[in-house]
Amino acid sequence: MATNRFTDQMQAYGRWKADLNQAIGNYQHWLERNNMSSPEVDLRIYELLETMKSDRLNIAFVAEFARGKSELINAIFFSEYDRRLLPSEAGRTTMCPTELLYDNQADESYIRLLAIETRLEDTSIQEHKKEPINWTTITLDTNSSEKMAEAFKEVMRTKRVPAAVAVRLGLLDAADGEKNNIVEIPMWRHAIISFPHPLLKDGLSILDTPGLNALGNEPELTINMLPNAHAVIFVLSADTGVTRSDMDMWNHYVNPLGADTHHSRIVVLNKVDTLWDELKGEDAIHNSIATQCNSAAQMLGIDPANVFPVSAQKGLLAKIRTDHKLLEKSNILALEKVLSTRILPQKQSLVRDNISAEIGRMVTQSRDLIASRLTAVNKQLKELQGLSGKNEDVILHLMKKTREEQTIYHKSVESFQNNKKTFSSKHAELLNQLSLTRLDQLMARTRKDMAGTWTTIGLKSNMKDFFDMITDSINQAAKQTDQVNMLIQTIYQQFQKQHGLANTRPRLFSLARYKRDLERLYHEAEAYRKSPVTTMTEQSFVVKKFFISMVSHARNTFFQAHQDASSWGKAAMAPLVARIKDHKLQMEKRLDSLRKINESRDTLKSKISELEDAANKLESQLNELNKLMETLMRPLEPAPGESPSQASQVA
Numbered sequence: 323m324a325t326n327r328f329t330d331q332m333q334a335y336g337r338w339k340a341d342l343n344q345a346i347g348n349y350q351h352w353l354e355r356n357n358m359s360s361p362e363v364d365l366r367i368y369e370l371l372e373t374m375k376s377d378r379l380n381i382a383f384v385a386e387f388a389r390g391k392s393e394l395i396n397a398i399f400f401s402e403y404d405r406r407l408l409p410s411e412a413g414r415t416t417m418c419p420t421e422l423l424y425d426n427q428a429d430e431s432y433i434r435l436l437a438i439e440t441r442l443e444d445t446s447i448q449e450h451k452k453e454p455i456n457w458t459t460i461t462l463d464t465n466s467s468e469k470m471a472e473a474f475k476e477v478m479r480t481k482r483v484p485a486a487v488a489v490r491l492g493l494l495d496a497a498d499g500e501k502n503n504i505v506e507i508p509m510w511r512h513a514i515i516s517f518p519h520p521l522l523k524d525g526l527s528i529l530d531t532p533g534l535n536a537l538g539n540e541p542e543l544t545i546n547m548l549p550n551a552h553a554v555i556f557v558l559s560a561d562t563g564v565t566r567s568d569m570d571m572w573n574h575y576v577n578p579l580g581a582d583t584h585h586s587r588i589v590v591l592n593k594v595d596t597l598w599d600e601l602k603g604e605d606a607i608h609n610s611i612a613t614q615c616n617s618a619a620q621m622l623g624i625d626p627a628n629v630f631p632v633s634a635q636k637g638l639l640a641k642i643r644t645d646h647k648l649l650e651k652s653n654i655l656a657l658e659k660v661l662s663t664r665i666l667p668q669k670q671s672l673v674r675d676n677i678s679a680e681i682g683r684m685v686t687q688s689r690d691l692i693a694s695r696l697t698a699v700n701k702q703l704k705e706l707q708g709l710s711g712k713n714e715d716v717i718l719h720l721m722k723k724t725r726e727e728q729t730i731y732h733k734s735v736e737s738f739q740n741n742k743k744t745f746s747s748k749h750a751e752l753l754n755q756l757s758l759t760r761l762d763q764l765m766a767r768t769r770k771d772m773a774g775t776w777t778t779i780g781l782k783s784n785m786k787d788f789f790d791m792i793t794d795s796i797n798q799a800a801k802q803t804d805q806v807n808m809l810i811q812t813i814y815q816q817f818q819k820q821h822g823l824a825n826t827r828p829r830l831f832s833l834a835r836y837k838r839d840l841e842r843l844y845h846e847a848e849a850y851r852k853s854p855v856t857t858m859t860e861q862s863f864v865v866k867k868f869f870i871s872m873v874s875h876a877r878n879t880f881f882q883a884h885q886d887a888s889s890w891g892k893a894a895m896a897p898l899v900a901r902i903k904d905h906k907l908q909m910e911k912r913l914d915s916l917r918k919i920n921e922s923r924d925t926l927k928s929k930i931s932e933l934e935d936a937a938n939k940l941e942s943q944l945n946e947l948n949k950l951m952e953t954l955m956r957p958l959e960p961a962p963g964e965s966p967s968q969a970s971q972v973a
């Protein structure tokens with residue numbers, strides 16, 4: 323059993339994913355071995371394996387500057403480097419949002435940096451990520467933690483530019499710009515650090531953000547990256563208490579993210595070591611920490627039990643020095659426990675709901691198919707066993723009956739083919755509704771309108787038009803989805819009635835996830851449009867930036883929805899097609915056997931033993947599938963004292 327330590331639990335998660343991966347691979351081989359694979363199923367399995375490969379646990383750290391976000395990351399995840407890996411200093415330190423992950427496509431460890439000037443373009447960070455060439459890349463020497471820490475200092479880099487430049491980049495208000503001639507701005511807009519740390523290799527991805535209005539400056543953080551995080555850790559500091567800017571950040575960016583089965587929020591009160599007054603007794607210190615936690619909880623409007631008091635700095639020191647007492651006092655392990663016992667199981671159940679459930683459905687379909695073959699073989703076996711000693715008439719009668727069944731069957735197949743055609747055309751309509759070509763036309767129009775508009779009011783009206791059109795599009799697509807779902811259910815029911823074969827229910831398509839995403843975006847756009855900050859004409863740059871990020875996010879949502887609908891449609895009919903093919907083959911075989919037996923009575927015995935062999939083989943195929951199913955449904959090793967089902971909300 324793994325311990326509560328986050329590293330152990332993450333490894334257990336990694337093992338669980340590897341097993342799941344292997345089970346999917348085994349299923350694929352099983353299909354091939356038994357001549358049951360089809361291009362549609364193959365493609366779907368490939369897509370699921372790819373999804374598994376890119377599956378990540380995203381944890382984001384958000385707070386005002388100097389609250390100790392970077393130090394906390396060092397202490398929780400990277401203490402074994404025996405040093406401070408990410409720069410953490412007094413004042414503003416991390417200047418650009420920094421992602422730490424493992425990129426398995428890259429040959430070397432790297433830091434990729436996106437120049438701040440790219441803010442002037444219409445390209446989003448997400449789009450830039452697809453083009454490594456647009457980034458400045460520094461190769462990391464992972465053999466030396468000293469060199470790594472040195473290279474990581476790049477995220478602190480700033481440069482001095484005339485105020486007008488900063489204004490143009492949307493980093494400074496025009497009103498403030500006049501007062502200052504030269505100002506300091508971040509050198510980089512975004513950083514991605516990839517190296518083969520075991521946690522990162524197991525799929526952890528950490529987002530460290532700079533404090534001080536970085537969230538407001540880079541809308542993609544609030545629109546895209548934070549909502550995509552499975553856990554957002556909001557850091558307060560015991561030495562400052564909850565300040566106005568902490569509250570602003572909480573109210574504007576963290577609290578609205580909400581907490582549900584996909585996302586959690588964790589609030590940390592850092593730097594409690596500043597309250598470790600040696601002249602006070604343990605109880606008095608404990609009380610003053612508890613008082614601070616309570617008042618922070620009250621201000622944020624959350625349960626005090628969900629505020630974790632820690633000392634990142636002492637935690638890091640304790641881990642480096644293997645000082646158990648100090649480590650306990652730092653309370654870092656309590657935070658690790660929350661990540662291990664709440665966040666990770668939540669993440670795991672997401673993978674289960676998506677990947678395991680889908681593969682499980684495919685395995686069940688194969689199992690149904692094998693079971694129906696077994697029933698057919700047993701029926702035929704009984705038929706043949708009853709033939710010994712019977713005269714030719716009986717055999718001829720059986721052949722006639724089988725041929726009749728075949729004719730009826732062919733007719734029903736024809737009607738199925740017609741249904742399949744109807745499904746294809748309805749599905750094509752759905753795809754068209756979600757197509758990027760359509761959306762791109764919409765976008766091109768909006769972009770053109772936007773180019774001519776630099777007043778905030780004009781941009782806001784563009785924004786509204788665009789989102790109204792998008793909402794309309796997704797609603798139409800949802801209607802179309804309902805129709806396609808109804809159709810496929812009817813087809814399956816009809817199939818079941820006619821053939822008495824398929825027990826399988828179709829997987830229905832759902833746009834709910836994408837609709838939710840676009841609704842969230844819509845609300846965000848509305849809130850942004852109505853906020854007083856954006857009424858000033860000077861803000862038009864920021865409005866435009868915000869809008870571009872939103873449009874790019876919406877485009878991505880449509881892209882995903884289209885892909886999802888497309889692969890769903892490809893696989894939707896596959897189980898029935900497989901059944902038909904199989905049934906056709908069975909009938910032909912049956913007729914062939916009867917014909918051979920009719921020609922020579924000696925064949926009866928050998929046909930019976932052939933069928934017995936076939937039945938045995940089918941039984942062992944069923945066993946293999948049952949074993950596979952067990953691996954697919956295996957739960958994650960629980961941490962001591964907790965079961966994965968205890969995963970609950972934080973904050």
Ligand SMILES: Nc1nc2c(ncn2[C@@H]2O[C@H](COP(=O)(O)OP(=O)(O)OP(=O)(O)O)[C@@H](O)[C@H]2O)c(=O)[nH]1
Nearest residue numbers: 388389390391392393410411412415416533634635
């Ligand atoms: N006493 C004490 N100081 C801490 C603790 N954690 C961090 N610090 C110090 O606080 C300062 C700021 O820490 P950072 O990790 O750079 O804070 P940050 O939130 O990443 O700040 P930005 O990168 O500027 O957004 C550094 O000097 C740290 O050494 C702590 O637990 N106790």
Ligand SMILES: [Mg+2]
Nearest residue numbers: 391392415416
């Ligand atoms: Mg920092």
